[in-house]
Amino acid sequence: MNKPIRAVSIFCMFLFLALMANVTYVQFWRADEYNTDPKNARVAAAAFSRERGLILVGEDPIARSEPVDDRYKYLRVYPEKQLYASVTGYLQLGSQTGIERSQNEVLSGEDPRLFVNRLVDLLKGDTNQGGNVLLTLDPAAQKAAFNALRDTVGPEGEGSVVAIEPKTGRILAMVSFPSYDPNQLASHDRETREKAYDRLDSNERQPLLNRAIQTRLFPGSTFKIVTAAAAIENGEYTADSQVESGATWQAPGTTGSQNVIDNEGRSGCNPENISFATAMGQSCNTAFAKMAVKVGPEKLREQAEAFGFNSDYLQDLGPQARSVFPEEVIDTIDGVQQDPRELNDAETARSGFGQFSVQSTPLQMAMVVSAIANRGALMRPYLVDQVQTATFDVLETTEPEKLRDAISPQTAAQLTDLLVSTVDDGTASPARIDGVSVAGKTGTAQRGVEGKAPYGWFVSFAPAEDAEVAIAVMIQEAPGKQIAGGQLGGPIAKAVMEAVLNR
Amino acid sequence: MATNSALMGFVHRRRRGAELFLLILALLVGIGAYAAVGLGVEGEVPTNLIGYGGWLTLLVVAAHLAVRKVAPYADPVLLPVVAALNGLGLAIIHRLDLAKETGLASQQLTWMTLGVALFIGTLIVLPDHRLLARFTYTSGLAAIALLILPMLPVLGTEINGARIWISVGPFSFQPGEIAKMLLVITFAGYLVVHRDALALAGRRVLFLDLPRGRDLGPILMMWVVSLGILVLQRDLGSSLLFFGLFLVMLYVATERPGWLVVGGLLFFGGAAAAYRLFGHVQNRVDIWLDPFADPDGTGYQLVQALYGFAWGGLVGRGLGEGMPERVPYAESDFILAAIGEELGLTAVMAVLLLYGLVVERALRAALISRDGFGKLVATGLAAVFALQIFVVIGGVTRLIPLTGLTTPFLSYGGSSLVANWVIIAILIRISDQARRPLPDLNEAHDDPDDQATQIVKVIPG
Numbered sequence: 001m002n003k004p005i006r007a008v009s010i011f012c013m014f015l016f017l018a019l020m021a022n023v024t025y026v027q028f029w030r031a032d033e034y035n036t037d038p039k040n041a042r043v044a045a046a047a048f049s050r051e052r053g054l055i056l057v058g059e060d061p062i063a064r065s066e067p068v069d070d071r072y073k074y075l076r077v078y079p080e081k082q083l084y085a086s087v088t089g090y091l092q093l094g095s096q097t098g099i100e101r102s103q104n105e106v107l108s109g110e111d112p113r114l115f116v117n118r119l120v121d122l123l124k125g126d127t128n129q130g131g132n133v134l135l136t137l138d139p140a141a142q143k144a145a146f147n148a149l150r151d152t153v154g155p156e157g158e159g160s161v162v163a164i165e166p167k168t169g170r171i172l173a174m175v176s177f178p179s180y181d182p183n184q185l186a187s188h189d190r191e192t193r194e195k196a197y198d199r200l201d202s203n204e205r206q207p208l209l210n211r212a213i214q215t216r217l218f219p220g221s222t223f224k225i226v227t228a229a230a231a232i233e234n235g236e237y238t239a240d241s242q243v244e245s246g247a248t249w250q251a252p253g254t255t256g257s258q259n260v261i262d263n264e265g266r267s268g269c270n271p272e273n274i275s276f277a278t279a280m281g282q283s284c285n286t287a288f289a290k291m292a293v294k295v296g297p298e299k300l301r302e303q304a305e306a307f308g309f310n311s312d313y314l315q316d317l318g319p320q321a322r323s324v325f326p327e328e329v330i331d332t333i334d335g336v337q338q339d340p341r342e343l344n345d346a347e348t349a350r351s352g353f354g355q356f357s358v359q360s361t362p363l364q365m366a367m368v369v370s371a372i373a374n375r376g377a378l379m380r381p382y383l384v385d386q387v388q389t390a391t392f393d394v395l396e397t398t399e400p401e402k403l404r405d406a407i408s409p410q411t412a413a414q415l416t417d418l419l420v421s422t423v424d425d426g427t428a429s430p431a432r433i434d435g436v437s438v439a440g441k442t443g444t445a446q447r448g449v450e451g452k453a454p455y456g457w458f459v460s461f462a463p464a465e466d467a468e469v470a471i472a473v474m475i476q477e478a479p480g481k482q483i484a485g486g487q488l489g490g491p492i493a494k495a496v497m498e499a500v501l502n503r
Numbered sequence: 504m505a506t507n508s509a510l511m512g513f514v515h516r517r518r519r520g521a522e523l524f525l526l527i528l529a530l531l532v533g534i535g536a537y538a539a540v541g542l543g544v545e546g547e548v549p550t551n552l553i554g555y556g557g558w559l560t561l562l563v564v565a566a567h568l569a570v571r572k573v574a575p576y577a578d579p580v581l582l583p584v585v586a587a588l589n590g591l592g593l594a595i596i597h598r599l600d601l602a603k604e605t606g607l608a609s610q611q612l613t614w615m616t617l618g619v620a621l622f623i624g625t626l627i628v629l630p631d632h633r634l635l636a637r638f639t640y641t642s643g644l645a646a647i648a649l650l651i652l653p654m655l656p657v658l659g660t661e662i663n664g665a666r667i668w669i670s671v672g673p674f675s676f677q678p679g680e681i682a683k684m685l686l687v688i689t690f691a692g693y694l695v696v697h698r699d700a701l702a703l704a705g706r707r708v709l710f711l712d713l714p715r716g717r718d719l720g721p722i723l724m725m726w727v728v729s730l731g732i733l734v735l736q737r738d739l740g741s742s743l744l745f746f747g748l749f750l751v752m753l754y755v756a757t758e759r760p761g762w763l764v765v766g767g768l769l770f771f772g773g774a775a776a777a778y779r780l781f782g783h784v785q786n787r788v789d790i791w792l793d794p795f796a797d798p799d800g801t802g803y804q805l806v807q808a809l810y811g812f813a814w815g816g817l818v819g820r821g822l823g824e825g826m827p828e829r830v831p832y833a834e835s836d837f838i839l840a841a842i843g844e845e846l847g848l849t850a851v852m853a854v855l856l857l858y859g860l861v862v863e864r865a866l867r868a869a870l871i872s873r874d875g876f877g878k879l880v881a882t883g884l885a886a887v888f889a890l891q892i893f894v895v896i897g898g899v900t901r902l903i904p905l906t907g908l909t910t911p912f913l914s915y916g917g918s919s920l921v922a923n924w925v926i927i928a929i930l931i932r933i934s935d936q937a938r939r940p941l942p943d944l945n946e947a948h949d950d951p952d953d954q955a956t957q958i959v960k961v962i963p964g
Contacts, residue, residue: 001755001756001758001875001878001879001882002870002878003758004754004755004758004760005755005866005869005870005878005882006870007754007760008751008754008755008866008882008885008886009863009866012859012862012863012866012885012886012889013859015889015890015892015893016855016858016859016862016889016892016893018893018897018902019855019892019893019896019897019900019902020852020855022897022900022901022902023812023843023848023851023852023855023896023900024848024852026809026812026813026843026900026901027812027813027815027816027817027843027847027848027851028816028817028848030809030813031812031813031814031816032813033813034809034810034812034813034814035810035813035814035816037810039798040810040813040814041810041826041829042810042811042814042825042826042829043814045826
């Protein structure tokens with residue numbers, strides 16, 4: 001019987017070889033794939049139990065991991081609570097938002113740039129520690145923006161402030177109100193965490209939303225800057241020109257009173273011809289409607305796109321809403337979609353002062369003024385200044401990147417003059433600062449819903465001749481206050497500009 | 504006989520010292536793993552380490568002394584290998600206890616105590632494995648009776664969809680574990696007597712000499728009945744095991760490879776039929792083909808096991824550093840996933856090698872055994888062991904569809920552990936008989952009747 005027994009032995013050997021080969025396949029060849037599977041709770045829990053790097057603003061951590069005595073070992077703490085929540089986001093088991101998400105690889109220590117460091121750590125027997133992320137935010141500007149916005153719109157209000165350093169694109173302040181306390185969402189106590197999330201998620205004022213990059217609204221009169229830029233850039237006017245205006249204007253090709261454009265009672269706009277400075281200073285709808293039609297929808301769109309509309313540019317934070325200047329219009333007649341067509345004159349006219357289908361995030365409007373302040377050069381906005389090791393050695397510093405020249409330096413200079421006079425003599429006067437020349441523009445955008453208060457906008461930069469800060473303020477809701485002109489937004493912008501200039 | 508003893512001039516050494524040395528290594532594995540679990544999970548050496556280690560040492564030394572006394576020529580590797588596996592299993596179960604706040608390890612230690620007691624008992628009661636041949640039919644009937652037990656209304660208990668358990672008071676027991684050993688004895692006892700008839704008498708159909716019905720009939724009946732019961736109980740793993748066992752033993756007894764072809768065809772036919780007829784078989788196959796189709800539902804266990812294996816990588820996370828408790832039934836069928844996660848591919852390979860050693864040693868005993876019954880029993884036990892390892896570990900690592908079986912000596916489960924200790928006792932007995940020097944018949948004795956019982960009838964293999 002020995003011959004078959006030997007055969008059985010060989011058969012058994014093959015069984016074991018198959019098992020060994022398969023285990024090697026699972027634990028070696030396929031391991032990376034399984035270990036990076038986002039559904040793999042082990043990966044998430046291990047990352048969650050690791051000492052994560054700091055998120056720094058200036059010298060101070062705005063997010064840090066504190067050792068705690070539970071199964072996850074480290075608790076994520078946000079010492080400034082609401083102030084930076086819309087930027088940092090929050091950390092939970094298996095998920096993150098904000099910078100916690102976009103910089104997760106660095107913070108969790110998985111970034112290859114940290115690898116040398118990790119190897120040393122491994123040899124020393126340390127657990128791998130995440131790297132730090134230094135943000136571009138200026139604590140003084142952020143605090144000024146947050147406090148001014150909160151005090152202005154009131155506890156029930158909604159709004160956002162974005163401040164950019166025009167020369168570099170560094171984001172100095174990014175505020176969304178209402179905000180939330182990320183500590184509650186990062187709690188290891190499931191009940192605390194879920195209760196907090198449910199409360200915030202069901203709140204109709206959407207505290208979890210980062211309005212600076214996620215809310216798109218009609219930019220209203222602040223968009224007149226783009227229309228003016230297109231007109232000057234295309235040689236239709238110079239800043240010293242007279243422009244066509246008028247008390248009312250029935251947009252060409254339209255009938256009916258709902259298509260009559262007026263100036264909401266600003267009588268300075270009534271003459272048939274006014275100076276460009278007056279048109280900007282008094283925010284004349286009729287003048288910019290006519291200007292937009294004269295420039296034409298295509299060139300207007302090209303100018304808007306040069307400023308960043310219809311594109312994504314912020315790489316450090318997501319998700320972001322894309323600001324829109326309509327490329328085409330698709331009509332629906334009797335429920336049938338028609339072929340796309342170009343904007344007609346009435347639509348172009350309304351786009352010229354930031355209505356119709358033009359929509360912008362606060363960050364986008366900040367970029368528009370930032371490009372003008374930077375002699376026409378549009379810089380990529382960024383939030384991450386440095387990536388550091390856990391011991392604060394710098395691994396990478398973000399180099400400012402020019403996206404494109406949105407306008408020529410000459411156009412920029414002329415627009416700056418127009419905007420400075422708007423602050424000095426026009427509607428944007430609440431942003432005036434003694435001894436500093438400020439350029440600014442107000443905006444009041446109709447929601448297109450009867451009986452609802454409009455959105456308030458304010459954009460500005462200072463000092464006008466060599467700007468250090470460009471700002472967009474957006475006020476979505478300010479219950480009990482009159483949202484018009486620069487009355488609400490102007491002082492907020494002023495507070496932030498002063499915070500930056502007084503550094 | 505004179506030529507025979509000259510031929511067998513080579514005499515196996517006892518090697519009991521080697522066994523003791525290997526047992527010390529095995530104890531180091533078991534106790535070391537237990538201490539490492541305490542250090543890894545709770546940051547301190549378990550307080551009962553001395554008591555635990557002492558008890559484990561006591562069991563192992565008792566087994567060793569028993570072998571030394573009653574089976575001095577036994578294979579020196581078998582006992583240390585299973586001691587190491589059992590010790591490692593205890594440590595892993597203890598590790599899972601700490602994560603799940605259960606107390607299975609101490610129960611398992613109790614079962615191990617019973618297992619070692621039965622191991623010693625078997626060696627003492629059974630001075631010669633051929634005594635077992637007397638119980639050919641008894642054990643066959645006992646096996647079938649045991650298999651039927653779980654289907655009885657009061658005794659039987661259904662756990663996780665398979666009705667393969669019986670409960671007596673607080674104890675639950677899987678009779679199938681004992682039955683597989685009894686069936687090996689039955690098959691071996693029957694086949695060793697009828698092998699010539701099975702191989703030679705009968706008609707030739709195609710490439711196969713079909714034996715006469717009266718020769719094959721009884722054993723075929725026994726096999727069909729036991730297999731049928733298992734199919735009814737939806738115990739896929741055991742069905743596969745018994746089928747393969749019978750095939751291997753028939754092949755070895757008759758030396759007719761044609762049986763393997765017939766068996767292989769039957770297997771694929773049966774598997775295809777089972778896939779069509781039974782929903783639970785289809786489920787298993789579907790999960791095997793794509794466990795990630797429903798990673799939180801039907802595929803959860805396998806997906807978590809695969810994640811665990813991958814998470815362990817080459818050297819593992821370290822005891823206490825992984826999350827083996829995420830895998831349902833990590834302490835029983837899926838214990839290898841826990842080992843893979845915390846001790847890595849290295850330990851899984853080591854475990855597979857240990858199992859491979861058990862099979863190799865059993866087959867070696869079969870090769871050198873001087874009697875056909877011993878050969879068949881050893882081969883049968885080796886085959887059962889190898890197939891069980893393949894079915895359960897292959898299932899857990901997604902080599903083949905998952906069918907529920909325990910991992911011998913590692914998994915939590917009293918019946919399996921006790922049965923496997925008895926199996927090892929029988930293998931040790933066979934190897935002891937095989938390695939024992941032949942009695943010198945040339946020497947004159949005062950009373951030849953005294954010697955008569957020691958004369959070993961040599962059945963050329």
